[in-house]
Amino acid sequence: MACCASCQSVVARDFGSGRRRGEVRPARVDGTEPIHVFMIDVEGQPVGWIQWYWWTHYPAHAAQLGAESGSAGIDLAIGEEAMTGRGLGTAAIGQFLRKIVSAESVFCDPEEANVRSLRAFEKAGFTAMHSVQLAGEDFRRRVVRLTRSRSYPA
Numbered sequence: 086m087a088c089c090a091s092c093q094s095v096v097a098r099d100f101g102s103g104r105r106r107g108e109v110r111p112a113r114v115d116g117t118e119p120i121h122v123f124m125i126d127v128e129g130q131p132v133g134w135i136q137w138y139w140w141t142h143y144p145a146h147a148a149q150l151g152a153e154s155g156s157a158g159i160d161l162a163i164g165e166e167a168m169t170g171r172g173l174g175t176a177a178i179g180q181f182l183r184k185i186v187s188a189e190s191v192f193c194d195p196e197e198a199n200v201r202s203l204r205a206f207e208k209a210g211f212t213a214m215h216s217v218q219l220a221g222e223d224f225r226r227r228v229v230r231l232t233r234s235r236s237y238p239a
């Protein structure tokens with residue numbers, strides 16, 4: 086499944102780091118990665134995607150973030166530009182954590198320059214931690230963490 090042009094455009098804007106639309110790698114769902122991908126819809130209309138995975142499946146990346154064994158990661162994108170900045174990202178993260186992701190702690194690593202994403206994670210209950218520069222990348226990411234017992238009781 087490839088991202089639509091609108092989605093690529095929004096992702097290029099918010100994932101930042103000088104990447105232009107043509108440089109954004111389209112998302113793909115082919116069953117080869119242990120990642121659980123869901124569509125975000127608003128009144129039946131798909132507007133984006135959200136996914137989760139166990140960090141234990143990505144040990145090299147997890148080690149760079151300090152994500153412990155048993156923790157999960159999530160990523161998301163609202164693909165319709167007109168639908169961003171309306172609270173949907175924050176709401177999608179919150180619903181995903183309440184209904185789908187059962188991990189005790191969740192680590193994510195939005196780009197430091199992606200203020201919109203950082204703010205959405207913070208509003209959903211995450212705490213901003215340290216920043217990291219991953220091997221092979223020329224920009225910094227901010228590690229954000231949520232501990233379920235504090236913000237999303239079972």
Ligand SMILES: CC(C)(COP(=O)(O)OP(=O)(O)OC[C@H]1O[C@@H](n2cnc3c(N)ncnc32)[C@H](O)[C@@H]1OP(=O)(O)O)[C@@H](O)C(=O)NCCC(=O)NCCS
Nearest residue numbers: 099162163169170171172173174175195200201202204205
């Ligand atoms: C990041 C994303 C998921 C956030 O979802 P969203 O629905 O647009 O975000 P929300 O409306 O829930 O919250 C955005 C917050 O960021 C703030 N914000 C937006 N742009 C900002 C800026 N340039 N500077 C400071 N704050 C900004 C908004 O004011 C809002 O905070 P507030 O409610 O306190 O005013 C969405 O914009 C998106 O999909 N972007 C493209 C892909 C991406 O970056 N994904 C995340 C990668 S980890």
